[in-house]
Amino acid sequence: LTVLNAGRRYLKAEDLSGKVFVTSGLGGMSGAQAKAAVIAGCVGIIAEVDEAALLKRHKQGWLMEISNNLDHCIARLREARKNKIALSLGYHGNVVDLWERLVYELDTTGELLVDLGSDQTSCHNPFNGGYYPVQLSFEEGKQLLSTSPGKFRTLVQESLKRHVAAINKLADKGMFFWDYGNAFLLEAQRAGADVAKKGANKTEFRYPSYVQHIMG
Numbered sequence: 001l002t003v004l005n006a007g008r009r010y011l012k013a014e015d016l017s018g019k020v021f022v023t024s025g026l027g028g029m030s031g032a033q034a035k036a037a038v039i040a041g042c043v044g045i046i047a048e049v050d051e052a053a054l055l056k057r058h059k060q061g062w063l064m065e066i067s068n069n070l071d072h073c074i075a076r077l078r079e080a081r082k083n084k085i086a087l088s089l090g091y092h093g094n095v096v097d098l099w100e101r102l103v104y105e106l107d108t109t110g111e112l113l114v115d116l117g118s119d120q121t122s123c124h125n126p127f128n129g130g131y132y133p134v135q136l137s138f139e140e141g142k143q144l145l146s147t148s149p150g151k152f153r154t155l156v157q158e159s160l161k162r163h164v165a166a167i168n169k170l171a172d173k174g175m176f177f178w179d180y181g182n183a184f185l186l187e188a189q190r191a192g193a194d195v196a197k198k199g200a201n202k203t204e205f206r207y208p209s210y211v212q213h214i215m216g
Contacts, residue, residue: 004040007042007115007116017084018084019115020100020115021037021042021116022038022045022114023117027053030120037087038086038104040086043085043086044086046090047091049092054090062171064088067092070098077089096159115175117167117177118132119163123183123184126187133155134163137157161192178208180210
């Protein structure tokens with residue numbers, strides 16, 4: 001319902017075939033995102049750093065494909081988008097790399113390959129394993145978290161700034177991004193990322209919340 005309503009509100013579309021939804025997280029509550037994309041009829045690309053979560057969703061049948069190769073992910077995205085095929089593709093890697101690759105595609109080809117975007121990393125708990133920084137692999141991140149939590153925190157905040165910078169570039173070209181109630185925008189703001197709503201008070205963000213704006 002969230003994906004469908006986001007399409008209705010922001011794309012003015014009842015039919016999401018050929019539309020692309022990019023997000024992250026295939027763990028607990030976030031694991032439904034892959035299934036939701038297919039039910040809604042769109043192309044869903046969901047990034048997840050933990051391979052165990054990807055394999056679980058794939059085994060369940062909620063996730064159609066898995067790849068750790070961004071070239072392959074972009075090729076599949078283009079193919080499914082062109083042919084209006086419903087697809088849920090799990091990218092085994094960091095979502096920041098995925099967002100930055102989509103910016104690269106925009107910069108080099110002029111194509112905006114994503115229509116809808118969100119995030120379901122566990123950003124309510126970003127410094128204790130809920131969010132892994134793009135600068136490190138998943139295993140490296142886990143090791144640093146146990147040996148140097150202060151350094152881990154710094155890398156998470158740097159990663160959040162990169163994360164938002166990529167989203168902002170795509171949003172400026174017409175992608176619609178929303179907050180999924182996981183404190184992503186709040187933690188990004190605390191990290192110094194550019195998520196403030198221009199001309200509004202500090203508690204308002206440039207991107208809407210799914211509760212008030214999409215499901216309300």
